[in-house]
Amino acid sequence: MIPRRLVHPGLELPFISLGTVKIGRNSSVKYPGGAFELPSDTEVENLLSAARELGCNLIDTAPAYGISEERLGKLLGGRWEGWLCSSKAGEEFDGDKSHYDFSPEAIRRSCERSLRRLKRDHLDLFLLHSNGNDLEVLNSPGLMDELSSLSDRGLIRTWGASTKTVHGGLETLRRGGVPMIMLNLEARDELAVADYAASLGRGVLVKKALASGHLGDNAANRDEKLRDTWKFLSGIKGVSSVVIGTTKAAHLRQHAELLRGV
Ligand SMILES: NC(=O)c1ccc[n+]([C@@H]2O[C@H](COP(=O)([O-])OP(=O)(O)OC[C@H]3O[C@@H](n4cnc5c(N)ncnc54)[C@H](OP(=O)(O)O)[C@@H]3O)[C@@H](O)[C@H]2O)c1
Known part of the structure; x- marks a missing residue:
């Protein structure tokens, strides 16, 4: 089983979790290989079975990931037991470009809609989907009160922010939130x-x-780079979970195997 690490008091996460952009959105994304088809329900079911079996039981989604939330609700609705779920708010993708709104009303409506789409009664993590102006986002009038209210209503367990700057990540931590940050061998x-x-x-x-x-x-150096990635990330004490975006059960299994080996 995948090791687990504490991210926030009372919340432990699997070190590998599942990112779901590619199960819901294939436009205005920059994955290698150009245009791709969304995976079929059977492929997503296989992926979810592998994740469950490996102990990668956190699924990360967002309204901006096209039909990701709806698909997860359809495939897991009524069967969420044993899963943790993270979604986001503040970014809306219209099929062509993104629009941002961090007003308390927009955040509340987005959270309630995510729960309806996912067929869940709460989110374990609720992240502000930053546009890059992280400090401006965090300082949006009324936002922190709205997050407290969603927590008081039992709709979210922990709030956080998917940030794009060091200042934004640090400020999220100072305010008691969980940052989602970009970190890889080439971006430290x-x-x-x-x-x-x-x-x-x-x-x-x-x-x-x-x-x-x-x-x-290129396939020749991929395995080596993947191994180095797990060595690098597992050596950082403050990394609680690495959200891997994959549509393939075999790729998820490969990551679990590589992590075991480092
Ligand atoms: N602003 C934000 O909040 C934000 C932004 C970006 C991402 N995220 C979250 O983070 C997750 C991960 O980010 P990401 O999807 O951009 O990138 P990623 O995890 O760095 O890379 C995903 C890409 O790597 C490929 N891949 C995965 N495992 C592989 C393997 N073993 N061998 C070869 N190729 C492999 C995937 O293709 P296959 O499908 O073929 O495996 C996919 O094209 C997202 O799904 C999302 O949940 C959040």
Whole structure:
């Protein structure tokens, strides 16, 4: 089974979790190989079975990931027991481009809609889907009160922010939230956020650990790069979970195997 690490008081995460952009959205994304078909329900079911079996029981989704939330609700609705779920708010994707709204009303409506789509009664993590102006997002009037209210209503367990700057990640931690940061062999700028989290006895989630698939672009060096990735990330105390975006059960199994070996 995948090891687990504490991200926030009372919340332990599997070190590998499942990112679901590619199960819901195939436009305006920059994965290698160009245009791709969304995986079939059977392929997603196989992926979910592998994740469950390996202990990768956190699924990360967002309204901006096309039909990802709806598909998860359809495939897991009524069968969420044993899974943790993270979704986001603030970004809406219209099929062509993104629009952002971090007003309290938009965040509340988005959370309630995610729960309806996912067929869940709460989110374990609820992340602000930053547009890159992280501090402006965190300072949006009324936002922190709205997050407290969603927590008081039992709709979210822990809030956080998927940030794009070191300042944004650090500020999220200072305010008691969980950052999701970009960290990989070729992008280490946000390491300071993971280190600060560790100093507080908390952690961060990592996105784009494989540089959205561009790490090890050729098959010859891919395995070596993947092994180095797991060695690098598992050695950072403040990294609690690495959200791997894959549509393939075999790829998830390979990551679990490589992590076991480092
Ligand atoms: N702003 C945000 O909040 C934000 C932004 C980006 C990502 N995220 C979250 O983080 C997750 C991961 O990010 P990401 O999807 O951009 O990138 P990623 O995890 O760095 O890379 C995903 C890409 O790597 C490929 N891949 C995965 N495992 C592989 C393997 N073993 N061998 C070869 N190729 C492999 C995947 O293709 P296959 O499908 O073929 O495996 C996919 O094209 C997302 O799904 C999402 O949940 C959040």
